Amino acid sequence: MSDKRQVETMVPYLGDRNIDPRMAGAFARALEASGVVDYMQTWDQLTSWWPQSVWTPANTPRAATGMADPDSFADPFILAGIGAASTESLGVGVSTDAIRRGPAELMQSMLTLGHAARGRAALMIGAGELKQAKPFGYKRSEGLSRLEDHFRLYRQLIEAKEPFDFEGNHWTLSKGWIGSAAPFPLRIWGMGGGPQFLKMTAKYADGLSTAIPCAFSTPDQFASMVANLKVDLEKAGRDPEDFDFAVWAMSLVHEDPHVIDRAFDNPLVRWVSAAFGRLHSDDWHKEGIEPAFPPGFHYALKMLPAQATVADVEHISSRVSDEMNRRSWFHGSPKEVAASLREYVDAGATCVTVLDFMPLLLGPEEDEKYLIRQLECARLLKA
Numbered sequence: 001m002s003d004k005r006q007v008e009t010m011v012p013y014l015g016d017r018n019i020d021p022r023m024a025g026a027f028a029r030a031l032e033a034s035g036v037v038d039y040m041q042t043w044d045q046l047t048s049w050w051p052q053s054v055w056t057p058a059n060t061p062r063a064a065t066g067m068a069d070p071d072s073f074a075d076p077f078i079l080a081g082i083g084a085a086s087t088e089s090l091g092v093g094v095s096t097d098a099i100r101r102g103p104a105e106l107m108q109s110m111l112t113l114g115h116a117a118r119g120r121a122a123l124m125i126g127a128g129e130l131k132q133a134k135p136f137g138y139k140r141s142e143g144l145s146r147l148e149d150h151f152r153l154y155r156q157l158i159e160a161k162e163p164f165d166f167e168g169n170h171w172t173l174s175k176g177w178i179g180s181a182a183p184f185p186l187r188i189w190g191m192g193g194g195p196q197f198l199k200m201t202a203k204y205a206d207g208l209s210t211a212i213p214c215a216f217s218t219p220d221q222f223a224s225m226v227a228n229l230k231v232d233l234e235k236a237g238r239d240p241e242d243f244d245f246a247v248w249a250m251s252l253v254h255e256d257p258h259v260i261d262r263a264f265d266n267p268l269v270r271w272v273s274a275a276f277g278r279l280h281s282d283d284w285h286k287e288g289i290e291p292a293f294p295p296g297f298h299y300a301l302k303m304l305p306a307q308a309t310v311a312d313v314e315h316i317s318s319r320v321s322d323e324m325n326r327r328s329w330f331h332g333s334p335k336e337v338a339a340s341l342r343e344y345v346d347a348g349a350t351c352v353t354v355l356d357f358m359p360l361l362l363g364p365e366e367d368e369k370y371l372i373r374q375l376e377c378a379r380l381l382k383a
Contacts, residue, residue, distance in 0.1 A: 007345045008038040009378040010093050010246070010353040011371075013083070015042050015074040018066045024079045025086030030371060032090040036378040039122065040083040041353055042076035044096035047131050049275065051308040054267045061363030070360075077109050084116035091120030093353075095191055095209070097128035098147035099138045103171060104178050106150070107157045111182055119184030124209040124246070125150060126191035129300045140301065144196060145169040151190070151204035158182050189246060192300075193279065198225070202232035207244025207351075212344060213327065214250060214279050214299075217287070219343040222247075226348035246351035249341055250276065252331040253356045253373045260332065263361055264325045270317045272357070275299050277328030284324065292319035330354075334373050338380035345381065352381055 013027050024040075031037040048070035057064040080092040092113055096106065106123070114121035127143030134140060149168035156164060161180050166173035190201030190208055193215035201208050208229065216222040230240035250272075252263050263269050274292035278284050281297040291297065293316060308316075330337045341352055354377045359370040 005241075005350055007349065007381055008351040009036065009381060010039040010041040010351060011037050011374045011378065012041045012043070012353060012355060013079060014359070014367075015076060015079050016067055017072040017074045019074070021074055021079055021082060024082040027371075028083035028086045028090055031375075032087040034375045034378070036375060036382055037090070038351070039091040039093040039120070040080070041093045041095070042079045042083075043073075044076045044094065044100075045073045045132065046100075046136060047071045047305060048073075049272050049303075049305060050268060051271075051305045051313055053308070053310045053313055054271060059266055059268050060361055062360060065364055077113065080113055080121075081116055084113060084121075088118075089120070090117070091122065092117045093122040093124060095124035095126070097126050097132060097143065098150045099128040099133050099140065099143055100136070103150045103153040104157060104173075104176065107154060108178050110186055111158070111178075114182075114184045114186045117184075121184070122187040122189055122207075122244075122246075124189045124191040127197060127300070129303065131303050131305060134304065135306060142170065144200070147190070147197070148200055148204075151188075151200060154188055154204075158186070187244060189244060193225075198229055199232060202229050202238075203236055206242075207246060209244075209246040209248065209351075211248045211250065211276075211279070213330070214276055217278065217283075217327070219347040222344055222349070223347035244350050245348050246353070247341075247344055247349045248353045248355050249330050249337075249344075250328065251337055251354050251356045252329050252358050253334055253337050253354065253377065254358055255333045257332070259358075259362075263331075263358065264322070266361055267313070267317055268361060269329075269357065270320045270325060271313065273325045273328035274316050274320050275303055277324060287327065289321060289324050289327070290319070292316050292324065329357075334376035335380060338377045341377075341381060354378075 011031055013024055028040045031040055050070045055063050055070045076094050080094050084092050110123050127147045128140055130140045149171045157178055160177045163175035163177045187206045190205040193210045226245055233240045254260055276299050279299045281291040281293045284291045330340050359366045
């Protein structure tokens with residue numbers, strides 16, 4: 001990390017439609033009051049990671065206490081707006097993809113959020129996931145080319161003083177614009193990790209958002225990527241020190257090691273370890289571990305939870321070794337998790353999200369403790 005910057009922190013809000021969306025306001029106020037959180041984070045999901053067959057009361061109390069399925073996501077832009085309107089200085093970060101929302105519509109939403117958050121809004125946009133695209137009639141194969149259109153259009157949409165023409169891979173504008181009102185700047189981060197994506201992000205975006213350990217399993221790997229991307233930024237005539245490097249850390253946070261051990265035995269965790277532990281499942285071979293999915297599996301390109309049968313889930317889960325499980329997550333107490341993530345900060349990360357799955361495994365009674373642990377992680381990262 002540059003010595004000119006202190007690491008920023010994001011805390012995710014569980015955006016389920018069974019929860020009164022107004023609760024996002026109270027959550028945001030608690031984050032702001034802590035003094036150690038910079039952004040509330042929401043994400044644009046239509047379906048979750050899990051097949052319905054594993055979402056049972058035996059695996060999560062939430063299945064019997066108001067969350068009959070894991071797929072009832074709330075609209076992330078509305079939740080972020082509630083969070084921004086409920087606070088004075090808290091930022092909002094929203095993740096989405098370039099497939100399901102058009103550039104003009106997305107910029108209209110983000111400029112509005114940026115105003116509500118008084119200039120502290122970050123858009124994380126990627127090439128999309130098959131599970132968010134194919135079931136709803138979209139083509140995941142168009143993800144990168146659509147992302148390029150988004151990136152090319154954003155600054156024009158924000159800065160244009162009059163209607164303009166644009167010819168892209170998928171979008172064509174003929175004297176199109178969304179007006180000139182842009183009271184506050186936005187941070188636009190590419191979200192992903194592949195080589196072509198990284199080149200595109202260095203050319204157009206304000207930052208990068210990526211998942212660890214899924215895309216970069218060690219701090220050294222992450223540091224190498226940061227160094228290479230900074231070279232690309234310099235070649236593009238851009239200031240590398242004004243570029244953000246954000247990480248989403250897949251985590252299981254709890255003070256009791258026995259609770260952590262039980263979590264690793266949970267089918268919900270084992271399924272995510274198999275599918276998401278390394279985005280390219282074949283990368284497990286580099287660590288001497290046999291992948292759980294067939295050769296060529298990539299989470300973003302192959303994952304369709306709704307099509308997985310009970311037999312599929314049982315077979316895949318049975319192939320998850322203890323070593324794979326533990327290498328797929330940052331786990332332990334807030335102090336232990338923060339210490340592991342500090343290594344990524346030292347390697348160049350400028351913003352950290354602790355994506356803690358533990359509340360989904362332990363039930364609603366853990367929600368308050370979830371927030372306490374998140375705030376402690378944030379405090380330790382900023383210490």
